[in-house]
Amino acid sequence: MADLLSVTFSALADPTRRAILARLAQGEATVNELAEPFEISLPAVSRHLKVLEGAGLISRGREAQWRPCKLEPERLKTVDDWLSVYRRFWEQSFDKMAAYLKELSAGESDGRAKKKPR
Amino acid sequence: MGARRKSLADNELLIVRTFNAPPSVVFAMWSRAEHMKRWMGPKGFTCPEMAIDLRVGGRYHGMIKSADHGENWFGGVYREIVPDKRLVFTFTWENDGPSAGLETVVTINFEERDGKTIQTFHQAPFRTVERRDGHVGGWSEAFDKQAAYAEKIAKEQAA
Numbered sequence: 001m002a003d004l005l006s007v008t009f010s011a012l013a014d015p016t017r018r019a020i021l022a023r024l025a026q027g028e029a030t031v032n033e034l035a036e037p038f039e040i041s042l043p044a045v046s047r048h049l050k051v052l053e054g055a056g057l058i059s060r061g062r063e064a065q066w067r068p069c070k071l072e073p074e075r076l077k078t079v080d081d082w083l084s085v086y087r088r089f090w091e092q093s094f095d096k097m098a099a100y101l102k103e104l105s106a107g108e109s110d111g112r113a114k115k116k117p118r
Numbered sequence: 119m120g121a122r123r124k125s126l127a128d129n130e131l132l133i134v135r136t137f138n139a140p141p142s143v144v145f146a147m148w149s150r151a152e153h154m155k156r157w158m159g160p161k162g163f164t165c166p167e168m169a170i171d172l173r174v175g176g177r178y179h180g181m182i183k184s185a186d187h188g189e190n191w192f193g194g195v196y197r198e199i200v201p202d203k204r205l206v207f208t209f210t211w212e213n214d215g216p217s218a219g220l221e222t223v224v225t226i227n228f229e230e231r232d233g234k235t236i237q238t239f240h241q242a243p244f245r246t247v248e249r250r251d252g253h254v255g256g257w258s259e260a261f262d263k264q265a266a267y268a269e270k271i272a273k274e275q276a277a
Binding site: 094 | 130137143156158159161220237240
């Protein structure tokens with residue numbers, strides 16, 4: 001699972017590949033159509049598509065000539081889930097940090113033993 | 119499709135938060151084990167184990183636990199330390215589970231504002247952040263957000 005996420009994230013780390021995915025979010029497209037907005041060669045686009053396909057982010061049609069590319073949203077959902085778990089994790093931790101900081105400063109203003117961290 | 123498209127850009131995490139304490143104190147929340155133990159982990163978790171070797175290349179290692187989820191170990195290596203200002207470290211879960219073994223990079227900036235601290239927390243998978251570090255656009259955008267947020271806070275305080 002972790003390996004799959006690593007592969008997915010490294011696929012997403014490239015801005016061209018993210019742009020390709022954004023385009024595919026609007027519907028299927030051929031390699032030529034995908035290459036149009038970018039100043040890169042068709043083989044370069046094909047390499048990006050291979051990475052995306054390897055990460056399970058897209059699939060490609062069988063017809064030899066066109067092989068239209070299609071977004072596979074399930075894998076993106078995995079990324080979304082991963083992020084929302086981390087977001088909850090840190091936000092709740094920071095709530096506790098804020099409460100602890102309050103406790104520390106209350107201790108100080110009470111004139112009790114200094115709890116200041118440094 | 120809206121939510122899907124949003125997730126394309128959101129493959130990293132940015133959480134900006136203001137704490138009512140100076141940067142030296144908020145920095146110590148991360149750099150000293152006895153403090154980190156008091157807040158690390160979501161609701162319902164405690165953090166009974168935390169060891170910190172605060173130097174570049176040094177490791178930290180800790181564990182959070184809850185009745186429902188048992189013990190969860192995590193750890194990483196410090197990459198950059200600017201006392202009271204900035205902390206960069208790797209973060210990896212060591213247990214089984216969906217994100218176990220996946221190395222991420224956490225970057226935290228601490229900025230003083232009227233005696234409070236604006237903490238800008240960023241987490242991303244390793245490769246993404248490597249790219250971002252060499253990419254001024256990405257970071258300046260993050261700092262713009264931070265500045266806008268700080269201004270908003272300042273206005274609210276003045277009101």
